[in-house]
Amino acid sequence: MMHITSQADLSSYHTFSIESYCDYLVEAHSLEDLIAIYTNPDWEGVPKLPIGTGSNMLFTEHFAGVAVLNRLLGKTVTETDNYFLLEVSAGEDWPQLVEWTIKNDMPGLENLALIPGCAGTAPIQNIGAYGLEFKDVCDYVEYLDLDTLTLQRLSFELCQFGYRDSIFKHQLSGKAIITKVGLKLDKVWVAKTEYGALQKLIVGDVSAPKVFDAVCKVRRSKLPDPTVLGNAGSFFKNPIISNQQFAKLKLSYPNMVGYPAGEQMKVAAGWLIDNAGLKGYSQGGARVHAEQALVIVNFNHATAQDVLAVAWHVRQCVLQKYNIELEHEVRFIGNKEETNLVAIYQGQPNERL
C-alpha cells in the first residue's frame, strides 16, 4: 500500500524550501505504483505533478492536486568494447550517480557533477554545465505514456534536445513520466576543460577525477547551497539574441559577455542583471544572490510572492535596459497547472515564458 499524505507541506520537497501545500503527496517506488496513482478513480481529473528533488520548481500557489515523488531506484552497467552503457532508474540521485561513475572508473559525466536532481529529470531541460550537456551522454529515455499507460523508449535523436530544452517540455509535456535513462559513456575519454575556471584548477596531467574535483570547487564557490540558502539554481535562461542586436548592445556595453550559439549569440543573463545593478535587490525574504546574479535566493522565510516580485522586477529592468526578454528556467507550479511570470503579472498566458 502506498502512503498518501493529505494537505502535505512541500517545503522539504523543493529546494526553495518555501512553505506551500498540496492536496495529496504520494511516493512512487515502482512502475506499478505510478500506474496505480494515474488510474486511481478517486483522482480522475485531479491534477498530478511528478517531483524529483524539486530543484527546479517554484510553487506559486497551493497545488490542488497529487504531488508524485519519483522514487524509482536501481541502476545497471553493461560494457561493450567501446562503451559503458548505464541504465538508471529515474529516481536515482544525479550528483550521487556522477560521483559513483568517477569512483568506479567510468569517466564522462564529471562536468555535470553536483547538479542537483534526479537522473530521470535530467533529460527534461537537458541539464548542462561547464561545456557538457545531458544530450552528449544520452543513449535513450524511457517513459510511461500517460495516454496509453505503456512504456515507450526514445532514442537520443528523438528527444529534440536543445539548450535547456527537450520534447518533454513540448509535445510530451504532461503526457509522460520518465522512468529510466540510458547513458552511453565512451571508453575513449576526452577531457572537456575549455571553461576557463576549470583549466586554472587542474595541475599536471588531466584526469576525470581532477575535472570532477575542479567542477565541484568552481560550483561551490559560485552557487549557493540550497540547504543553507533556498534556491533553484539559475532562475532565468541565458537569452539568445541576433548577432545584430548583440553588436548594437556591445557598442553601449563593451564588457557584455556573450558566446556564439549556432547562428545567433547567447548572452550571459547573470552579466545583464549584475550590470543593471540588481545584485542584492530584495523583496521580503527573497533576493538576487550577491555572488551570482542569475540566482534568486530565499534568505529569510520568503514567500512565493516575494520570489515572484524579485523575478518580475529583474525581468522588467532587463527588458527596459537592453530590450531583452528573460525567460525563466525555473518551472512555476500554480493551483492546477504550470504557469509563468507573464501569465501571473499580466494575466496573459505566454507559451514562451
Ligand code: FAD
Ligand atoms: P524537479 O524540480 O523535481 O522537477 C522539474 C520539472 O520536471 C517539473 O516540472 C516536474 O514536474 C518535472 N518532472 C520531474 N520528474 C519527472 C519525471 N520523472 N517525468 C516527467 N516529469 C518530471 N540545471 C542545469 O542544467 N545546470 C546546472 O548547472 C544547474 N545547477 C543547479 C544548481 C542548484 C544549486 C540548483 C538548486 C539547481 C540547479 N540546476 C541546474 C537545476 C536543476 O538541478 C535541474 O533542473 C534538475 O534536472 C532538476 O531535477 P529535479 O529532479 O530536482 O527536478
Ligand code: EPU
Ligand atoms: N556574470 C556576471 N555577474 C554575475 C554572474 C555572472 O558578470 O552575477 C558573468 C560571469 O563573469 C561570466 C558569465 O556571466 O562571464 C557567465 O557566468 P557563469 O559562468 O557563472 O555561468 P552562467 O551563464 O551564469 C550557466 C548555467 C548554469 C551552469 C553554468 C556553468 C544557464 C541558465 N545557467 O550559468 O546552470 O552551471 O553556466 O556552465 O545556462 C542552472 O541551469 O540552474 C545552472 C546553474
